[in-house]
Amino acid sequence: MRFVRRTWAVVRKDVLIERRTKETVNAVVFFSVLLLFVFEFTLGADRERLAAVLPGLLWLAVLLTALLGLGRTFVLERENDCWEALLLTPGDKSAVYVGKLAGNGLLMALVETIVLLLFTLFLNVDVAGALPGLLLVLALGTIGIAAVGTLFGAMTAQVRTRELLFPVLLLPVLVPVLLAIVRSTEALLAGEPLGAVEHWLKLLAAADVIYVVTGLLTFDVVLEG
Amino acid sequence: MSADHWGFVAGAYGVALLALGGYWRRLVHLERSLKTPVLRATRRRGLTR
Amino acid sequence: MTRSLGIVAVLGVVVAGVVAFGLAPREVTQGNVQRIMYVHVPAIGVAYLAFILVFVASITYLWTRAPEADHTAHAAVEVGVLFLGVNIATGAIWGKPTWGTWWTWDARLTSAAILFVVFVGYLLVRGMTDDHERGARFAAVVGIVGALNIPLVHFSVYWWRALHQPPTFLKPGPAAASASIGWSLLVCFAGLALLGAYFVTKRYALLRAQQQASA
Numbered sequence: 001m002r003f004v005r006r007t008w009a010v011v012r013k014d015v016l017i018e019r020r021t022k023e024t025v026n027a028v029v030f031f032s033v034l035l036l037f038v039f040e041f042t043l044g045a046d047r048e049r050l051a052a053v054l055p056g057l058l059w060l061a062v063l064l065t066a067l068l069g070l071g072r073t074f075v076l077e078r079e080n081d082c083w084e085a086l087l088l089t090p091g092d093k094s095a096v097y098v099g100k101l102a103g104n105g106l107l108m109a110l111v112e113t114i115v116l117l118l119f120t121l122f123l124n125v126d127v128a129g130a131l132p133g134l135l136l137v138l139a140l141g142t143i144g145i146a147a148v149g150t151l152f153g154a155m156t157a158q159v160r161t162r163e164l165l166f167p168v169l170l171l172p173v174l175v176p177v178l179l180a181i182v183r184s185t186e187a188l189l190a191g192e193p194l195g196a197v198e199h200w201l202k203l204l205a206a207a208d209v210i211y212v213v214t215g216l217l218t219f220d221v222v223l224e225g
Numbered sequence: 226m227s228a229d230h231w232g233f234v235a236g237a238y239g240v241a242l243l244a245l246g247g248y249w250r251r252l253v254h255l256e257r258s259l260k261t262p263v264l265r266a267t268r269r270r271g272l273t274r
Numbered sequence: 275m276t277r278s279l280g281i282v283a284v285l286g287v288v289v290a291g292v293v294a295f296g297l298a299p300r301e302v303t304q305g306n307v308q309r310i311m312y313v314h315v316p317a318i319g320v321a322y323l324a325f326i327l328v329f330v331a332s333i334t335y336l337w338t339r340a341p342e343a344d345h346t347a348h349a350a351v352e353v354g355v356l357f358l359g360v361n362i363a364t365g366a367i368w369g370k371p372t373w374g375t376w377w378t379w380d381a382r383l384t385s386a387a388i389l390f391v392v393f394v395g396y397l398l399v400r401g402m403t404d405d406h407e408r409g410a411r412f413a414a415v416v417g418i419v420g421a422l423n424i425p426l427v428h429f430s431v432y433w434w435r436a437l438h439q440p441p442t443f444l445k446p447g448p449a450a451a452s453a454s455i456g457w458s459l460l461v462c463f464a465g466l467a468l469l470g471a472y473f474v475t476k477r478y479a480l481l482r483a484q485q486q487a488s489a
Contacts, residue, residue: 158408214418234309
């Protein structure tokens with residue numbers, strides 16, 4: 001129970017701070033709108049080509065925006081001298097990991113909603129039919145991205161070159177998850193049933209388990225002085 | 226009868242030899258650089274005969 | 275001991291070369307360009323062995339904090355990245371006459387490239403962290419995540435390509451129908467594995483000496 005309380009404390013703190021400062025949310029919203037413009041400018045002329053690469057663009061937008069947000073997971077603690085307080089958390093620090101992971105999950109859910117909305121409005125994507133399957137893909141993918149992103153975020157927060165190191169570490173590791181998400185989205189948007197992407201979903205589930213368990217087991221190590 | 230492309234074969238093996246040989250050389254350089262300061266230090270401390 | 279391993283390794287590589295060019299037959303469908311496989315395929319095999327070692331050593335390091343484990347992991351990553359690079363480069367050079375382009379995003383090359391970047395990241399983490407012990411800890415975590423990721427990379431890339439390219443491109447090298455080709459590959463793998471083992475051993479010794487010198 002203490003674990004859940006601690007986790008909830010972390011989530012509440014981050015959501016509260018974000019609600020007041022709106023730092024990350026504003027940057028994220030603005031960035032995704034910017035990306036939308038860039039995609040339209042670079043690919044908009046050929047409508048057919050745009051339609052073909054839409055799933056990839058969708059997730060590219062989510063990933064790039066997520067990179068912004070995930071990299072900042074622990075920056076608040078670093079900048080406001082709360083890092084030591086984090087290290088001094090008694091007992092198992094994995095509650096902090098889960099709390100931060102949940103917070104990042106919420107952030108990514110927000111990003112995905114915004115991107116999907118923007119794409120539906122401006123780039124004419126019809127998600128209605130595929131929505132249930134898409135939500136499952138989104139959920140599984142988000143957990144995986146957030147799990148690794150939180151772990152690596154904690155790591156890179158302590159390094160001088162964090163803006164460089166974070167994406168360099170995160171993106172190659174996330175390639176399987178990205179492939180799975182994009183292929184699944186592509187198939188679902190083309191009208192295929194959920195069963196057709198079953199292998200991708202299994203891969204995402206396996207990745208999620210691997211990443212979360214690894215995060216839980218190694219987070220203490222990463223946070224050590 | 227397909228062409229043999231010996232040039233590409235040579236290129237591939239050449240690249241491999243360069244990479245592996247280059248790493249070998251790096252190990253040798255590292256070893257050398259590790260040995261010399263130690264020698265100097267021991268000499269200073271008068272431990273070498 | 276390391277020196278004798280080095281001598282054996284060189285011998286192994288020489289034997290491998292003799293087999294690859296002298297004893298292995300001229301392949302029927304591809305011609306002699308297929309001989310590139312005798313360095314391309316064993317290289318990835320050695321790399322995988324190295325990354326398995328990285329996985330075990332990294333976990334050991336996080337569990338025991340023994341510097342020996344850290345040195346082993348570090349050495350193994352360097353050697354793994356090295357052989358991975360050889361695999362990718364020779365694969366591309368084989369691909370040019372065979373497929374017409376230097377790079378096709380086929381399953382094998384793409385997987386190898388992804389792993390290459392992941393484990394270069396391991397080396398970057400070590401280099402960019404000021405405190406050596408912290409860098410070792412972080413690198414171990416990256417090593418574990420990277421190694422666990424290998425099967426995920428394989429499946430995802432294979433499935434991704436499966437729809438777009440005929441299966442023949444996905445089989446490693448030539449179809450192992452010929453026994454002599456199989457044997458030749460094995461000998462070349464043994465030779466390169468000996469070289470890899472020597473590299474890891476030597477690098478480990480140098481890392482240990484480096485640590486002791488700065489102590």
